Amino acid sequence: MPLASRAYEAPDIAAVQELYHSKGWTDGLPIVPPTEDAVRACLEWAMMPPDQLIGVEPVRGLAITAEKIAINAVMAGCLPMHFPAVVTAWTAMMQPEFLVHGATASTGGSAIMVVLNGPIRKEIGATGTFNALGNKDRATAAIGRAIRLCLINLLEARPGEIDRSTLGHPGKFSYCIAEDEEDTTWLPLHVQRGVEREASAVTVMAAGAPRQIMNEWTTKPEEILETFAADMRANLRHYSIHPGNYAIIVPKQLREHLQNAGWTKTKIAEFIHERARIHRREWADVGKGSVVRDKGDRVYPALASPEHLLVIAAGGPAGGFGAVIPPWLGNKSRAVTLPIGACVDCEPPKK
């Protein structure tokens, strides 16, 4: 099947860069030229025809095809073996409960965080140890960047156009992590969220910037988790009081204390659910007294229920540094987990 996209000719690599930058098709960094061969290699790896409909953006009705995602993935530096993770992330982002338009357009400035689980991590070299939230490997860097380039080019999420972010954050360049499943006794995130353990999966979450915490001064699970909960309380006070999906990144040094004491992800989430909550009157302490009104005694939890917490094992082997990743804005967007290779909204087979 021929590709449907318009082709441009450029005499050299510098001309390719200028073409794409001048048309507003980049994130400001150089791109990999999306040639037909490179795009076809992605599609063939995923066994997808170019016109396969990945989804229709629910608010503006934009149809997203595999070919267009592949072009942007190549531009981001993806290899063909990275492409299925990008497509699955986009399939997840197209689900109505994710509300990708709001998460992308909002002044709140969130980014789409992608979490990789399952065998694909090892196949593509996605790592979840050193520098887990920073630059760490080719796979996560390129997959995360592909999400952003797709948003820019497929949903017109350019700053000042559809993207109305006041500040944004560095995760808007690339925000992809892999869970360190090998060095933990905990269930992987995708299993916690209902996917078969043997499957590879992608979780997407409309996420604020990571808020780093540190507690190297205790081995007690309750005290370690209190530090995470305190940071979530701070987010409720300083940012948004509404509950949503939060993620916490727990590094090996802190994980071991929790695991040795028999704490599972479920128990952790139940503890955090109880501890990460504030009274509305606390807004008066941080300069927001005008909107407390007569609701000062009302309690606002960070999590509507424990399962809204995404507990992720990741980080280098040393250091009591964890992170809280807050939601874009409360419950406006729900995190979505999908297995790679699954068919969403497929037509039933014809008899």
Place this chain on the structure above:
Amino acid sequence: MTFRVLDPTPEKAPPRGQKAARLDTLKGKTVGFISNGKEGTKGFFAHVERLLREQYGVKNVVFRTKTNYSAPADKHIVAEIRSWDAVISGVGD
């Protein structure tokens, strides 16, 4: 070396709605306000309501608020628009 590279955009404009017929006058009409629920809409819409009633003779003003300010208006609100002569929807940030 010449590169032949592909357009990363949809190359098609998103579907667009059609404009409603324009009104000759607002006098005696019903105007609906759809608020996104943000704090800023309260004072702004109250001011616009006063202008519409006092300066343009609008008869009825209906206020409705979306349940999610980042999502399209709820279906029951969209359905109700049919009974209004005009609608004002604003961001209110």
